[in-house]
Amino acid sequence: xxxxxxxxxxxxxxxxxxxxxxxxxxxxxxxxxxxxxxxxxxxxxxxxxxxxxxxxxxxxxxxxxxxxxxxxxxxxxxxxxxxxxxxxxxxxxxxxxxxxxxxxxxxxxxxxxxxxxxxxxxxxxxxxxxxxxxxxxxxxxxxxxxxxxxxxxxxxxxxxxxxxxxxxxxxxxxxxxxxxxxxxxxxxxxxxxxxxxxxxxxxxxxxxxxxxxxxxxxxxxxxxxxxxxxxxxxxxxxxxxxxxxxxxxxxxxxxxxx
Amino acid sequence: xxxxxxxxxxxxxxxxxxxxxxxxxxxxxxxxxxxxxxxxxxxxxxxxxxxxxxxxxxxxxxxxxxxxxxxxxxxxxxxxxxxxxxxxxxxxxxxxxxxxxxxxxx
Numbered sequence: 246x247x248x249x250x251x252x253x254x255x256x257x258x259x260x261x262x263x264x265x266x267x268x269x270x271x272x273x274x275x276x277x278x279x280x281x282x283x284x285x286x287x288x289x290x291x292x293x294x295x296x297x298x299x300x301x302x303x304x305x306x307x308x309x310x311x312x313x314x315x316x317x318x319x320x321x322x323x324x325x326x327x328x329x330x331x332x333x334x335x336x337x338x339x340x341x342x343x344x345x346x347x348x349x350x351x352x353x354x355x356x357x358x359x360x361x362x363x364x365x366x367x368x369x370x371x372x373x374x375x376x377x378x379x380x381x382x383x384x385x386x387x388x389x390x391x392x393x394x395x396x397x398x399x400x401x402x403x404x405x406x407x408x409x410x411x412x413x414x415x416x417x418x419x420x421x422x423x424x425x426x427x428x429x430x431x432x433x434x435x436x437x438x439x440x441x442x443x444x445x446x447x448x449x450x451x452x453x454x455x456x457x458x459x460x461x462x463x464x465x466x467x468x469x470x471x472x473x474x475x476x477x478x479x480x481x482x483x484x485x486x487x488x489x490x491x492x493x494x495x496x497x498x499x500x501x502x503x
Numbered sequence: 504x505x506x507x508x509x510x511x512x513x514x515x516x517x518x519x520x521x522x523x524x525x526x527x528x529x530x531x532x533x534x535x536x537x538x539x540x541x542x543x544x545x546x547x548x549x550x551x552x553x554x555x556x557x558x559x560x561x562x563x564x565x566x567x568x569x570x571x572x573x574x575x576x577x578x579x580x581x582x583x584x585x586x587x588x589x590x591x592x593x594x595x596x597x598x599x600x601x602x603x604x605x606x607x608x609x
Binding site (some may be wrong): 419 | 506508
């Protein structure tokens with residue numbers, strides 16, 4: 246009885262090795278699992294996690310009236326602890342009006358300009374990052390739960406294609422590193438599996454909090470490709486694919502990364 | 504708006520050694536960097552942190568350009584009596600930002 250079972254496992258392993266690509270669900274690890282214990286401790290303790298400074302700023306902005314409407318976020322949504330719990334786990338989501346996917350930052354911007362009637366905040370501005378971090382923080386510990394929306398599927402497919410397409414002067418795709426070589430190191434740094442569970446997150450290298458798009462821009466510059474525009478459809482498609490890929494993993498916002 | 508996180512235990516026994524932590528949002532611009540137009544970015548750092556406990560200075564630190572942005576400081580204190588633990592960060596521009604927390608000693 247034992248031998249057939251053992252050979253079956255061997256066969257399965259072979260099959261796994263042959264189709265290099267997707268990471269097996271049991272092997273998925275958050276970027277934080279690759280960090281030094283000191284950096285993990287920094288993220289775990291809210292009094293030493295610098296990302297909490299933006300959560301604090303976001304909490305202030307949540308209650309601040311803005312724009313022609315004279316209303317704050319809290320004026321409609323109430324206490325974020327209840328109303329925003331799980332929100333970040335579902336984004337990017339389908340924007341019913343345009344029929345296109347929209348990310349969390351985009352939704353906050355939309356709410357601000359269209360409903361609050363306030364001047365738009367720049368996409369990577371401290372204030373917009375702070376509100377996004379504050380909202381995403383309300384989902385900390387919850388599993389990533391991409392919406393089961395068939396109209397998003399074509400965008401997810403676009404995202405998957407972008408992820409697996411070689412680009413730039415170095416001619417590398419995201420998958421070359423993050424699917425096939427995540428257990429290796431690149432010039433001393435862990436490669437990681439590129440799960441977007443901690444964003445917006447505090448990077449010690451940036452000395453600031455930053456968005457997932459900023460991180461992807463970094464990677465694109467790294468392979469010497471021209472980065473997509475901030476807030477572009479390509480980035481949102483990639484984000485959709487990454488969230489699908491990380492479905493079920495716990496949200497960590499605000500994460501800390503080296 | 505001051506963005507600072509201070510961590511002081513709410514309660515402590517008399518004579519207990521407690522951990523105090525404080526972090527403030529600040530760019531800590533070194534003055535050694537150049538902007539995109541080649542112009543120097545002027546230095547803008549916090550130069551001094553003073554912590555008082557019940558009105559008495561118990562901890563002070565001088566900061567220099569090598570400190571990271573959003574500086575984090577941790578030290579310990581002997582809980583002597585109930586009172587306020589206050590922090591004051593002063594930067595190059597002379598601006599002082601403050602934060603405080605209460606500790607109840609029994």
